[in-house]
Amino acid sequence: EVQLVQSGAEVKKPGESLKVSCKGSGYSFSSYWIAWVRQKPGKGLEWMGIIHPDDSDTRYSPSFQGQVTILADKSISAAYLQWTSLKASDTAMYYCARQEWLSEAPDYWGQGTLVTVSS
Amino acid sequence: DIQMTQSPSSLSASVGDRVTITCRASQDITNYLAWFQQKPGKAPKSLIYAASTLRSGVPSKFSGRGSGTDFTLTISSLQPEDFATYYCQQYNSYPRTFGQGTKVEIK
Secondary structure (H helix, E strand, O other), X not given: OOEEEEOOOEXXXXXXXXXXXXXXXXXXXXXXXXXXXXXXXXXXXXXXXXXXXXXXXXXXXXXXXXXXXXXXXHHHOEEEEEEOOOOHHHOEEEEEEEEOOOOOOOOEEOOOEEEEEOO | OOOEEEEOOEEEEOOOOOEEEEEEEOOOXXXXXXXXXXXXXXXXXXXXXXXXXXXXXXXXXXXXXXXOOEEEEEEOOOOHHHOOEEEEEEOOOOOOEEOOOEEEEEO
């Protein structure tokens, strides 16, 4: 069974750093791209970027370039979304999702990680 | 960026109704269009890709049509489990973009 399991909810202060994870199982993790999608409270879905775990080839949305870093460690079947200095506006649910080819849409999604940034 | 516009933003329907949601792209995306269903407090679920191909396990009451700039998602006979928010996404170019969502509510 394909599963993407994300790390738990986080509460952080502005300026703090954070790394959330997405661990894949039930498939060949290195063979699929992992995308990250943001959903602010009560709002729609925003595509942030995508990484291929095998070679760490990464593409970012211009809206998120420089704001976050997308990483992967194929040895432990994990992808990450990292911030060096959180802002209150980063408060959102973050989803990972896999897709086999870059020119495809995601098929399986993680359960989401809620990040709350508040002083 | 390609803008994706869904209509309506919300609709009320009864169990058994046929429901159609429209998604319009700001430029030609051929058939690089996906549909997702999201229930409150849950992750999105993939329904359709390539405008009209159902994901494995998705019931045939869901269907997608369209190409170029105009697309539709139809639910042939609405059931209680179908009340949710539906999003389209283009994956023709970067950045990938989603429609704003269509909330399907019980009448």
